[in-house]
Amino acid sequence: MQLNPSEISDLIKKRIEKFDVNVEAHTEGTVVSITDGIIKVHGLSDVMQGEMLEFPGDSYGMALNLERDSVGVVMLGAYQHITEGDTVKCTGKILEVPVGDALLGRVVDALGNPIDGKGDIDSNETSPVEKIAPGVIARKSVDQPVQLGLKSIDSMIPVGRGQRELIIGDRQTGKTAIAVDAIINQKTTGIKCIYVAIGQKRSSISNLVRKLEEHGAMAHTIIVSATASESAALQFIAPYAGCSMGEYFRDKGEDALIIYDDLTKQAWAYRQMSLLLRRPPGREAYPGDVFYIHSRLLERASRINAEEVEKLTGGKVKGKTGSLTALPIIETQGGDVSAFVPTNVISITDGQIFLESDLFNAGIRPAVNAGLSVSRVGGAAQTKIIKKLGGGIRLDLAQYRELAAFAQFASDLDDATRKQIERGQRVTELMKQNQYSPMSVAEMAVSLFAANEGFLDDLDVKKVRDFEEALQSYLKTEQTDLMTKINEKGDFNDEIKKGMTAAIKSFIKTSSW
Amino acid sequence: MSELATLARPYAEAAFKRAKETDSSKEWSENLAFLAAIMQDESLSAIVNNPKVAQDKLTQLLQDICQEQIKGEASNFLKILIENGRLSITSEIAVLFEQYKAEDEGYVDVDVITAYSLTKAEEQKFATSLKKTLNKNVNINASVDINLIGGFLVKAGDSVIDGSIGGQLQQLAKRI
Numbered sequence: 001m002q003l004n005p006s007e008i009s010d011l012i013k014k015r016i017e018k019f020d021v022n023v024e025a026h027t028e029g030t031v032v033s034i035t036d037g038i039i040k041v042h043g044l045s046d047v048m049q050g051e052m053l054e055f056p057g058d059s060y061g062m063a064l065n066l067e068r069d070s071v072g073v074v075m076l077g078a079y080q081h082i083t084e085g086d087t088v089k090c091t092g093k094i095l096e097v098p099v100g101d102a103l104l105g106r107v108v109d110a111l112g113n114p115i116d117g118k119g120d121i122d123s124n125e126t127s128p129v130e131k132i133a134p135g136v137i138a139r140k141s142v143d144q145p146v147q148l149g150l151k152s153i154d155s156m157i158p159v160g161r162g163q164r165e166l167i168i169g170d171r172q173t174g175k176t177a178i179a180v181d182a183i184i185n186q187k188t189t190g191i192k193c194i195y196v197a198i199g200q201k202r203s204s205i206s207n208l209v210r211k212l213e214e215h216g217a218m219a220h221t222i223i224v225s226a227t228a229s230e231s232a233a234l235q236f237i238a239p240y241a242g243c244s245m246g247e248y249f250r251d252k253g254e255d256a257l258i259i260y261d262d263l264t265k266q267a268w269a270y271r272q273m274s275l276l277l278r279r280p281p282g283r284e285a286y287p288g289d290v291f292y293i294h295s296r297l298l299e300r301a302s303r304i305n306a307e308e309v310e311k312l313t314g315g316k317v318k319g320k321t322g323s324l325t326a327l328p329i330i331e332t333q334g335g336d337v338s339a340f341v342p343t344n345v346i347s348i349t350d351g352q353i354f355l356e357s358d359l360f361n362a363g364i365r366p367a368v369n370a371g372l373s374v375s376r377v378g379g380a381a382q383t384k385i386i387k388k389l390g391g392g393i394r395l396d397l398a399q400y401r402e403l404a405a406f407a408q409f410a411s412d413l414d415d416a417t418r419k420q421i422e423r424g425q426r427v428t429e430l431m432k433q434n435q436y437s438p439m440s441v442a443e444m445a446v447s448l449f450a451a452n453e454g455f456l457d458d459l460d461v462k463k464v465r466d467f468e469e470a471l472q473s474y475l476k477t478e479q480t481d482l483m484t485k486i487n488e489k490g491d492f493n494d495e496i497k498k499g500m501t502a503a504i505k506s507f508i509k510t511s512s513w
Numbered sequence: 514m515s516e517l518a519t520l521a522r523p524y525a526e527a528a529f530k531r532a533k534e535t536d537s538s539k540e541w542s543e544n545l546a547f548l549a550a551i552m553q554d555e556s557l558s559a560i561v562n563n564p565k566v567a568q569d570k571l572t573q574l575l576q577d578i579c580q581e582q583i584k585g586e587a588s589n590f591l592k593i594l595i596e597n598g599r600l601s602i603t604s605e606i607a608v609l610f611e612q613y614k615a616e617d618e619g620y621v622d623v624d625v626i627t628a629y630s631l632t633k634a635e636e637q638k639f640a641t642s643l644k645k646t647l648n649k650n651v652n653i654n655a656s657v658d659i660n661l662i663g664g665f666l667v668k669a670g671d672s673v674i675d676g677s678i679g680g681q682l683q684q685l686a687k688r689i
Contacts, residue, residue, distance in 0.1 A: 024674075027672045027673065029671060045672075069518040070516075089673075
């Protein structure tokens with residue numbers, strides 16, 4: 001947008017007109033010392049914990065340590081221009097970020113400033129970064145599904161709206177890939193997505209944005225980015241800022257999905273801040289309240305009932321529940337889930353998706369370990385048809401795991417065992433899925449049905465994926481009625497069962513895989 | 514600065530309590546102000562901070578300097594400061610002592626900074642209106658700063674009331 005000088009002067013004139021002259025009263029302090037982004041300030045007698053403080057040169061800090069004669073402040077952004085003796089002003093405000101629909105499709109930093117070069121964000125509403133989670137009365141139990149579009153997860157580890165499901169695994173096991181697929185799959189569901197990137201490379205974020213744009217998933221997504229080059233304070237508050245943006249949708253009766261990628265790095269940032277603030281270190285040098293930083297964040301992901309939505313919107317939205325589903329990501333070191341932060345987050349969340357590098361390297365992608373992954377509340381939310389058909393898959397895989405060690409003695413085994421092993425191999429093969437290709441409920445249901453009914457048993461293991469792919473494209477073109485019916489209702493009854501059996505049989509006749 | 518205040522607090526508190534008991538806070542205040550003033554002297558602070566100077570010699574020296582002004586309990590206080598090696602924080606002690614005194618007597622020191630010097634009547638007006646807003650008796654310290662352009666700036670402890678044109682221009686600059 002190009003402005004000519006007269007327009008600019010008009011704009012300034014308007015601002016001056018609107019500017020109300022008032023006497024400003026605030027408390028002040030002086031900078032005593034500056035070390036590694038931590039500033040000690042003398043004075044500021046009535047500062048609040050977490051208050052924004054104004055420094056010279058339009059920079060801001062957050063008051064974290066309130067001591068008798070000084071205040072410990074972490075800087076949000078650059079602090080190199082601040083010198084000893086500078087005046088610090090209280091703003092009387094807790095840190096706030098802009099929220100609203102205008103943020104959708106944008107990339108913002110931890111303070112809500114756009115960093116995608118698409119101009120200002122036209123949003124009048126702001127929301128404090130730190131808020132208390134909804135109370136007991138305001139809540140509703142989880143009973144609607146969030147389809148992540150991944151067979152292995154939606155069938156065995158279902159996620160419901162308002163649930164907190166941890167994605168945990170070593171580096172390079174496809175944690176982010178699951179999250180991205182989940183975002184892409186929400187294109188048609190109306191669930192707004194927020195992706196919070198903490199301590200990542202800028203190049204990975206730009207790749208992610210490009211991928212989401214390619215798949216048309218940016219329109220319903222907000223990306224909050226606090227990259228590795230930004231200060232620890234920004235990396236620490238980014239998840240809370242993203243959560244406030246998600247709560248905006250929850251509180252007006254919509255559904256939102258937030259991904260924290262990843263909370264390990266947030267804990268590191270917080271550890272750095274705490275050590276520099278001279279708070280006593282505890283286990284793994286984390287401060288004493290490292291559990292609380294994650295529990296208060298994840299507790300804000302919730303489902304709230306219609307009355308609460310009505311109250312929060314002032315009666316504008318009636319009869320609609322709101323939800324914020326969280327998919328926190330934790331990176332383990334060498335598969336060690338018993339480290340401090342992983343155990344904390346495992347105990348906070350409603351289940352975890354456990355990814356393993358061994359599986360990943362064996363070509364099983366997504367590398368979900370079905371035995372260790374659980375979903376504590378998602379079962380109640382699962383689509384009926386997937387629940388019905390997914391039960392068999394889980395059992396097949398569990399039995400296969402027990403017998404897998406004997407697989408190489410195939411010739412010496414009894415029939416029942418051999419059959420189980422073969423079924424397990426085929427199901428494992430079927431659970432593989434390419435990245436960026438999430439599946440609809442109907443597509444998933446037919447694949448699971450084929451495995452349950454033994455249509456895969458006669459196939460060569462290597463042919464399973466080709467078979468599935470061909471089956472899906474056949475159904476897409478020849479059986480659209482059946483597929484839309486499953487997608488709409490999500491029920492499993494005799495009619496659907498007959499329809500699916502007939503469809504698969506007629507596909508097998510074409511033998512086109 | 515903040516660490517020094519932490520160190521100075523117990524001394525100031527003790528001095529003030531004793532002063533109140535003996536009803537001699539005015540004398541104490543003068544004595545402490547005098548001590549703070551002599552500690553500002555460079556040649557003296559060089560001696561005080563020199564570790565080679567023995568404690569009894571230092572005591573002797575300071576007693577020589579202050580023999581006229583500091584007597585009785587205040588000179589005992591000085592001895593304690595020398596013993597504990599806390600002579601360097603005397604100015605903080607004096608500041609804190611004044612704060613305790615002001616708090617106890619229910620008045621605040623207020624800096625009123627204006628672009629042009631105030632008349633007596635204006636000063637009086639400030640005093641009455643500030644007394645209302647701060648709920649305390651005020652002790653006005655008027656000074657002039659041309660950079661304010663117009664209006665006034667009031668500082669009472671940490672709190673600042675900015676009604677100056679300079680401050681408003683800064684606000685406006687930020688808004689634009």
